[in-house]
Amino acid sequence: MADTPQIDERIKEISPLRRALIRPELGGIVGTFAVFTLFALFAFDSGMFNSQGVMNWSIVSAQFMIIAVGACLLMIAGEFDLSVGSMIGFAGMMIAVFGVVLAWPMWIAIIITFVICCALGALNGWIVVRTGLPSFIVTLAFLFILRGFTIYIPQTIERKTIIGGIRDAAEGDWLAPIFGGKIGQPIFQWLGDIGVIGVFERGTRAGQPVVDGIPMLIVWAIVLIIFGHILLTRTRFGNWIFASGGDAEAARNSGVPVNKVKILMFMFTAFCATVLAVCQVMEFGSAGADRGLLKEFEAIIAVVIGGALLTGGYGSVIGAALGALIFGVVQQGLFFAGVESSLFRVFLGVILLFAVILNTYIRRIITGER
Amino acid sequence: MSASQNATPPIIQMKGIEKHFGSVIALAGVSVDVFAGECHCLLGDNGAGKSTFIKTMSGVHKPTAGEIIFEGKPLDFADPRDAITAGIATVHQHLAMIPLMSVSRNFFMGNEPVKKVAGLTFFDHDYANRVTMEEMRKMGINLRGPDQAVGTLSGGERQTVAIARAVHFGAKVLILDEPTSALGVRQTSNVLATIDKVRKQGIAVVFITHNVRHALAVGDRFTVLNRGKTLGTAKRGEITPEELQDLMAGGQELAQLEGSLGGTV
Numbered sequence: 001m002a003d004t005p006q007i008d009e010r011i012k013e014i015s016p017l018r019r020a021l022i023r024p025e026l027g028g029i030v031g032t033f034a035v036f037t038l039f040a041l042f043a044f045d046s047g048m049f050n051s052q053g054v055m056n057w058s059i060v061s062a063q064f065m066i067i068a069v070g071a072c073l074l075m076i077a078g079e080f081d082l083s084v085g086s087m088i089g090f091a092g093m094m095i096a097v098f099g100v101v102l103a104w105p106m107w108i109a110i111i112i113t114f115v116i117c118c119a120l121g122a123l124n125g126w127i128v129v130r131t132g133l134p135s136f137i138v139t140l141a142f143l144f145i146l147r148g149f150t151i152y153i154p155q156t157i158e159r160k161t162i163i164g165g166i167r168d169a170a171e172g173d174w175l176a177p178i179f180g181g182k183i184g185q186p187i188f189q190w191l192g193d194i195g196v197i198g199v200f201e202r203g204t205r206a207g208q209p210v211v212d213g214i215p216m217l218i219v220w221a222i223v224l225i226i227f228g229h230i231l232l233t234r235t236r237f238g239n240w241i242f243a244s245g246g247d248a249e250a251a252r253n254s255g256v257p258v259n260k261v262k263i264l265m266f267m268f269t270a271f272c273a274t275v276l277a278v279c280q281v282m283e284f285g286s287a288g289a290d291r292g293l294l295k296e297f298e299a300i301i302a303v304v305i306g307g308a309l310l311t312g313g314y315g316s317v318i319g320a321a322l323g324a325l326i327f328g329v330v331q332q333g334l335f336f337a338g339v340e341s342s343l344f345r346v347f348l349g350v351i352l353l354f355a356v357i358l359n360t361y362i363r364r365i366i367t368g369e370r
Numbered sequence: 371m372s373a374s375q376n377a378t379p380p381i382i383q384m385k386g387i388e389k390h391f392g393s394v395i396a397l398a399g400v401s402v403d404v405f406a407g408e409c410h411c412l413l414g415d416n417g418a419g420k421s422t423f424i425k426t427m428s429g430v431h432k433p434t435a436g437e438i439i440f441e442g443k444p445l446d447f448a449d450p451r452d453a454i455t456a457g458i459a460t461v462h463q464h465l466a467m468i469p470l471m472s473v474s475r476n477f478f479m480g481n482e483p484v485k486k487v488a489g490l491t492f493f494d495h496d497y498a499n500r501v502t503m504e505e506m507r508k509m510g511i512n513l514r515g516p517d518q519a520v521g522t523l524s525g526g527e528r529q530t531v532a533i534a535r536a537v538h539f540g541a542k543v544l545i546l547d548e549p550t551s552a553l554g555v556r557q558t559s560n561v562l563a564t565i566d567k568v569r570k571q572g573i574a575v576v577f578i579t580h581n582v583r584h585a586l587a588v589g590d591r592f593t594v595l596n597r598g599k600t601l602g603t604a605k606r607g608e609i610t611p612e613e614l615q616d617l618m619a620g621g622q623e624l625a626q627l628e629g630s631l632g633g634t635v
Contacts, residue, residue, distance in 0.1 A: 234492045236482035239471075243479050246468035253466035255451055255480035313470045367469045367521025 024307030024315050027358055028322030031305060031351070035326050035333070043337035051197035051211045053336060061328025062221035063276060064302050065321050069221075069228040070265075070272030071299035072320035076232065077265040078245030078312030079128060079135035081121075083142035084273045084299055088292025089150040091117050091277035096163035096287035097153060099170065107175035114274050120146070121270025125263035143296065151289040167285035179220070179275070180282025182213030217279040221321075224272060228317035241265065245312025301348060302327050305355045309363055326351075379442060381406045381574050382427070382458070382543050387436035389422050396422040398598040399436070404543060409565055409575040411585040414595035415618050420578050423595065424545050427576070428460040429453030441542075457542035461532045461549060469521030473513055474502035476520050477535050505534045509564055526557025530564050537568055544568060545576045550584050562588050582614045594618055 039048060047053045067084055074081055091113050098109035124142055128135045154163050170176035192199040192209030200206050232238040243251035244261045251258050273292070281287045305323035308315025331344050380403035389397040397419050404410045414420045425431045427438070429447030438445040440456060447453050450460075467476050478498045485494040499516035506513050509530050520528060529549045536544055546565065550558045565588050569575050579585050585592060586606075593603040594617040601617045 234495075236484055236491070236493050239475055239479060239482050239493060242471050242475065243468055246470045250466040250468055251479065253450075253460075253462055255454065309470075313468060363470070366519045 024362075025319040025322065026307065026362075027355055028306045028316075028319040028326070031326045032322050032329075035329050039329065039333040039337065043333055046336040046338070048333060048336035051209075053332075055211045057328050057332035058218055059215060059328075060332050061325045062215075062218040063280075064298060064324035064327045065221040066217070066224055066272050066276045066279075067269075067295055067299040068302040068306070068320040068324040069224045069317055070269035071296075072303045072306065072308055072315055072317050073228055073232060073241060074265040074269045075300070075303050075308050075310070076245045076312060076315045077241045077262055078248060079125075079262055079265065080139060080300065081124065081266060081269045082136065082139040082296045083120075083124065083146055084269060085292040085295035085297075086143045086146035086150065087117060087120065087270055087273040088277045088280070088295055089287075089289060090120075090146040091274040092281045092287035092291050093150045093153060093163070093289065095278060095281050096166055097157070100163055100165045101157055103169070106170040106173035110175050110179070110278055113278070114271065117270045117274040117277075118267045121267040122263055124270070125266030128266070129259040129262055139296075147289075154287075154289060161289040162286050164286040166281050166287065170282060176282055177216070179216055179278040181216050183216065183219060185213040188212050215279075215283070217276075217283070220275050220279060224275070225317055225321045232317055237261070242313055245314075247313070298327065301352050301355075304359065305351060307355075307359060307362070309359055310356070314363065314366070323355075378405065380404055381441060383437075383439040384423075384427060385437045385439065387423065387426055387438070388434045389419075389426055389431055390434045396598055397426070397433075400595065400598070400600050402593050402600065402603065404574045404576055406542070406574050407569055407572045408590040409569045409577055409588050411589035411592045412576060412578045412595065413580060413582065413585055413592060413614060413618050415580060417597075418595040418618075419598040420595055421547070424460065424547060424576065424578060427453075427543075428458055428545055454539075457540055458545065459536035459539065459541035459543070460545040460547060461529065461536055462547050467520050467528050467532060470519060472517045473506070473520055473523070473531060474498045474516035477502045477505070477531065477538075481539055501538070505538050506531065509534045509567065510560075524557055525553050526560045529553070529557075529561050533561075533564050533568060537571065537573060541573060543574045543576065545578070547578050548580070549577070550579060550581065558584065580618065582611050582618070585614070586611055 048057070067088075071081065071084065094113040094116060095106075095109050098104045098112055099106045102109075104112075120142070124135075124139055127133070128138050131138070151161060154161055167180075170180065188197065188209045188211055191197045192207075198210045200208055200210060232241060240251070240256045240258075240261045243254070243256045244258045248258045273295075276295075277292070280291060302323035303315065303320045304310065305326060306316060306319030306321065307323075308320065327348075330347055331341075334341055334344050334347075383401075383403040385401050386399045387397055387401070388395070388399050400419070400423055402410070402412070402423075412420055412423065422431065426433050429450045429452055432447075438447075440458070445456070447456075453460075466479070468479070471479070474495070475498075478501075483494040483497045483501075484491045485497070486492075502516045503513060511527055511530055514522075520531065523531065533544065533546070533549075549561050549565075553561065562584065565575055565577060569588075569590075577585065577589065590606050591603055592606075592609060592614060594601045594614065596618065604614075
């Protein structure tokens with residue numbers, strides 16, 4: 001800005017601290033530092049920070065990140081999706097039904113699953129936009145509807161709630177490795193050879209590095225975060241997302257296609273849930289009816305820790321990703337540190353409360369409310 | 371002002387506008403014309419039909435009967451976007467401003483400038499920030515920065531942002547729906563000064579208010595609506611505040627009341 005700084009005596013200079021406070025990512029950054037410091041102090045020798053340990057919590061964090069990106073953009077657009085967890089279970093089951101039970105080629109099964117799930121996301125969004133009901137209620141209904149179908153369908157056709165054999169069905173498929181494969185094997189082999197990361201000492205895999213590549217799950221997480229962040233901050237559609245969540249009526253008056261934005265964000269959330277589901281079934285080789293349980297809340301918590309406001313219109317994808325990282329590191333870190341894992345939930349509740357209080361305070365600073 | 375009005379045709383003419391909602395007659399034949407560069411005040415009490423009238427003008431409602439002539443051509447708006455494209459902009463009572471978003475994001479909301487980088491379309495933040503700062507300075511508001519949230523601005527400043535935005539996007543007719551009704555004295559005078567600046571740029575301003583003093587401060591002509599009808603248009607200097615007040619109240623009751631209140635209403 002090349003303007004001459006004409007200083008209005010009524011405007012108080014804001015301190016760098018306050019300026020930093022209004023960045024939505026702040027909570028996430030501070031939390032990430034705190035969590036890493038804590039575990040570096042108390043669990044450094046536990047194997048948490050060797051290559052296997054890092055891969056372990058990275059994968060868990062990446063799972064949270066994938067759904068957090070979708071939930072984040074949707075929350076900024078002013079809506080919730082409580083059906084994310086059920087959608088994960090449902091999408092996995094669809095892959096199994098199409099790819100194993102009906103024995104269609106895996107790539108067709110994957111594409112059709114994506115189409116069905118995005119359509120369900122659009123239906124969610126359409127009902128919310130049309131009826132004007134809170135998305136909380138509409139997607140709560142879908143939480144039960146989708147979970148019900150996820151149990152009913154395999155029960156009816158296979159008389160069980162877990163369908164296996166997905167890995168065999170995906171053998172040689174061109175699309176499946178994009179979700180279930182790994183990349184960077186040569187680099188990890190090389191790192192193992194020069195001794196940076198450990199190698200197996202015995203057995204059939206002797207000489208191979210203990211971590212042999214980056215799972216596509218992590219690649220998806222990074223790609224989705226970068227995509228979401230650029231979409232939100234650097235495009236006109238991003239402006240529409242903020243506007244739709246900030247004040248839908250005002251946005252409409254300015255010509256923002258609010259309904260379209262909201263429906264597209266519901267679809268994107270469903271897309272993210274499906275990405276996670278496909279990665280999971282490819283990794284496990286099976287689809288279970290209980291997959292994704294409570295994931296919707298974990299996604300929302302990650303987003304809130306990341307600084308987004310529950311009321312919409314404000315937040316950050318990077319923040320949400322850091323929230324998911326905190327999540328993953330703490331969940332696995334407690335395991336490494338030998339702490340009773342049920343305490344993870346206590347931690348979750350406490351940090352959620354802190355995050356919401358901090359966000360409310362930050363919102364007051366931004367909007368200048370007293 | 372009156373000389374130029376005789377020479378040039380009005381930019382927008384509303385002829386015998388009627389609007390019925392079911393069995394309710396909200397407007398019963400209202401005719402108003404507005405010239406470029408004038409501030410035309412539309413006065414009326416609550417329920418007089420002011421809102422319905424400007425919504426008809428801005429394309430939100432279709433008139434049940436009557437004709438709108440804009441720049442010499444009859445108009446038939448399908449929706450408000452048509453009106454905005456044609457150059458009729460409305461600054462609503464409930465501002466189209468989002469407190470949590472920055473001034474520059476608000477300024478360009480729905481009309482975001484874009485630039486192409488590697489074939490992809492991005493929001494041109496540099497351009498948006500520069501234009502926002504310039505336009506706001508023209509209106510006499512010094513922002514801390516283009517990323518300052520609208521929530522930190524005062525009510526009057528927000529009105530000014532909304533007006534500056536409409537002007538920047540090529541409004542020829544600017545409809546202001548009660549812009550001063552919720553403001554303090556100082557902020558009101560800022561908004562009235564903004565209206566004056568806009569008028570001098572040759573834009574037709576339709577200023578809706580129920581405050582006679584605000585209207586008289588900037589208005590060139592005054593039209594009073596009462597129970598869905600106009601009681602005529604008066605030029606500046608042809609009408610006293612008391613007469614306007616009387617017309618708005620539509621009769622005698624207020625005249626009596628005013629006596630006991632000492633003319634303070």
